[in-house]
Amino acid sequence: MKFLVGLQTDITAQKRTERAKSEFVSLASHQLRTPLTNLRWAFEVLEHGKIGKLPDEMQKIVERAQSFITQMNQTVSTLLNISRIEAGKIQVRDEKVPIGRLLEDIQEEYQSALAVKKQSFTINCPKELSLMTDESLLYEILTNLVSNASKYTPERGSVTLEVKQEGDAVSIRVSDTGYGIPADQQKQIFSKFFRGGNVIKHETSGTGLGLYLVYNLVRILSGSISFSSEENKGTTFTVSLPSTPPPHS
Ligand SMILES: Nc1ncnc2c1ncn2[C@@H]1O[C@H](COP(=O)(O)OP(=O)(O)OP(=O)(O)O)[C@@H](O)[C@H]1O
Ligand SMILES: [Mg+2]
Incomplete structure (x- = not known):
């Protein structure tokens, strides 16, 4: 007792x-x-x-x-x-998000980082495409993925964003031509504080929290995330979000 x-x-x-x-x-x-x-x-x-x-x-x-x-x-x-x-205190709003404009804002935010590494940045997104979601949370998701794509790609590499409507969902792909994620570490990628052994020698800064946040935000927005990666070839993350989300609990 x-x-x-x-x-x-x-x-x-x-x-x-x-x-x-x-x-x-x-x-x-x-x-x-x-x-x-x-x-x-x-x-x-x-x-x-x-x-x-x-x-x-x-x-x-x-x-x-x-x-x-x-x-x-x-x-x-x-x-x-x-x-x-x-703390269970995240607030989710549903609003019409013109995705092309959001991606241009992200490009502006990262243009200095991309210029320092002389990397190219390409956006392929149908004009007028929009979805109902929380704009600031989607911005967090995509800035984390773009930040990783640039950070873990050597100078003069490229970062590409591609958006497609796929049935009732919108898929957003963030690809790079960088260091990639070693096959034996791919299972840990969304864990808190995880950092890949292959990137630490190139890029010392990082807390290993970005993808943990991305994973949780995608779940909160009722979406899904997947990736494919090959060492020294590059990585593609795909986020798929419903065009119109189910009601939030
Ligand atoms: N595009 C990518 N290419 C290669 N490795 C990647 C990529 N994205 C993530 N990783 C690997 O996954 C690890 C975790 O990424 P995450 O964004 O969570 O943390 P971080 O970038 O190290 O730090 P931060 O918390 O500042 O984002 C990275 O350290 C890196 O090893
Ligand atoms: Mg990161």
């Missing part, structure tokens, strides 16, 4: 610690957002020559700084969304 009481106290304390941890992450990432947005704005002013044309060398430094800001933004968003999901 004594043992049972002890165990219950432990579980309650553990839950309290988990909640406090999640609230801290949520607050900290929220607080980081505003200074990051201001930093981005300041560098955009410089990059677009609004206060005079920059020397080439300086332009490159600004581009690189922008790509680091994009990376930081992504990490902050990922942490914030994971803490929301784990």
Whole structure:
């Protein structure tokens, strides 16, 4: 009996610690957002020559700084969304999302990162195609996949986005010509904190949380995700979402 009481106290304390941890992450990432947005704005002013044309060398430094800001933004968003999901507090809206426009926004967000690595970026998407889903969650899913595609592809490689209507679903493919995922590690790809052994030597930054978030967001949006990958050839992730989602519980 004594043992049972002890165990219950432990579980309650553990839950309290988990909640406090999640609230801290949520607050900290929220607080980081505003200074990051201001930093981005300041560098955009410089990059677009609004206060005079920059020397080439300086332009490159600004581009690189922008790509680091994009990376930081992504990490902050990922942490914030994971803490929301784990606290059961994620909100899902249904709205008409013109997918072509969303992909152009993503291209703009990643253009500095792509330029730094001299990678090409192609979008194939039928004009006027839209779906009913949560735009900001879909943006999170796709920015994570695009960020990975660019990060895990060497200089001068390519990243391609392809969208198709397939019956009642819209499929979005993100392909790259990068390092690929070793066959014996593919089962772990959506686990929290997993990082592939083959990429760490090329790309040291990363928390292994992006795909864990993507997997959970796709599930929340009633969709599915799959991938195929070959080492040193490339990787394709396919997200399929219903054109009109079932009612959320
Ligand atoms: N397009 C890709 N090509 C090759 N490997 C990939 C690709 N996408 C993901 N991976 C592998 O899966 C791992 C997990 O990806 P995930 O996005 O979850 O984490 P991360 O990119 O390491 O860090 P972050 O949390 O900053 O996104 C990566 O570290 C990499 O090994
Ligand atoms: Mg990632």
